[in-house]
Amino acid sequence: MSAAPVSVALPVEAAGDDREARLAALFDLHEERIYRLARRLTASADEARDLVQDTFVKAARALKSVPHGFAREQAWLVRVLVNIRRDQWRKAAVRQRSAPALRGEVASASDVEAAVIAKRMVWTALDQLEPRRRAIVVMHELEGMTPPAIAALLGVRVMTVRWHLSMGRRDLRRILEPHMGDGV
Amino acid sequence: MRNVSDLLREADPLGYEPLPTTEEWRRARQRILGAPPARAQRPRRRIVVAGVLALALTGTVAAYWSRAAVDVIAAVRFEARLAEQIPGPGLREVSLPGSIGRIYLHRETIVSNSDIARAEVVQGTGVSRFNISVTFTAEGAVKMLKATQGHLGRPVAILLDSDVVMAPVVKSPISGSAMITGNYTRTEAERIVNGIVGR
DSSP, X not given: OOOOOBOSXXXXXXXXXXXHHXXXXXXXXXXXXXXXXXXXXXXXXXXXXXXXXXXXXXXXXXXXXXXXXXXXXXXXXXXHHHHHHHHHHHHHTGGGSSHHHHHHHHHHSOHHHHHHHHHHHHHHHHTTSOHHHHHHHHHHHTSOOOHHHHHHHHTSOHHHHHHHHHHHHHHHHHHHGGGSOTTO | OOOHHHHHHHHOGGGTSOOOOHHHHHHXXXXXXXXXXXXOSOOOHHHHHHHHHHHHHHHHHHHHHHHHHHHHHOXXXXXXXXXXXXXXXXXXXXXXXXXXOEEEEOSSOSEEGGGEEEEEEEEOOTTOOEEEEXXXXXXXXXXXXXXXXXOTTSBEEEEETTEEEEOOBOSSOOOSEEEEEEEEOHHHHHHHHHHHHTO
């Protein structure tokens, strides 16, 4: 084949308009990130899987409203995930879960069991945070994101993020104080 | 002495829990791809599952056959490869068509004919008479995105029958489709399009 002279521009469109291809690409590119966040917003891996599925099903139903581009797709999915979690949280009143009961178990269990139970208790304490606050806390504490990056992802102001971080830490400190060691 | 951050990091389930397996992802992917486009009357779950399985099976068989056909029949071999502007170990030096420039090709092919869902001739403007629009399959789009998002500011080469026809600098990650903006005649562009998709 003789190569004709070519320009050096490469006009690139976002993902094609084929619905299934777009949805599949969306899933393949973002599944892990979305699962990681989902897992950190839920009490169990099963709940996290359901949350991931609900998020992508929402994307499947409203594919035309999902923006193009990696960062914008991710932000859209994260916001949808957090909103679904907020709806679930409101309905389920997760706040009444089990921190006091687990505290009793720690005293009587062996060291290994106690460590596992303590981990679970810390994780359960997060259930008492409103999901958006929890999302902000885990993105900052566990994913290492800065407040401006979180604000951009969630579409809120940086000040709002800082406020949720401060309130989230305060709430967690209050719940977890007995396990933080002296002087904290 | 531990603070809230320490306790959270210690308790993070992702620190000790495995991620879902490939098989679990595959099943989730199938369920999601079978989701209806708009909120309509909710069909019975068993019917949906059967439908998804049937679709997935048909799709897999069709993809297998069409891919095999493309590999055999494709008359024009299409490839995209990462390239560099400076020489390096394992890179192959090639001249750019229509210019005195040179680039240095990586050995690995990012996408080839089997990663193309469709290609079509598009009328160009200005000096470009006819261009070729290439739309990647879902897998192809993911491969392109993964390869190009870490390659910003450096060239990606498009090869037709092992000849580099263009090597634009990646300005943003490439995923769903690309336009080969050669200054082709309609006949030449059609020949390439037909050759790429193996019709």
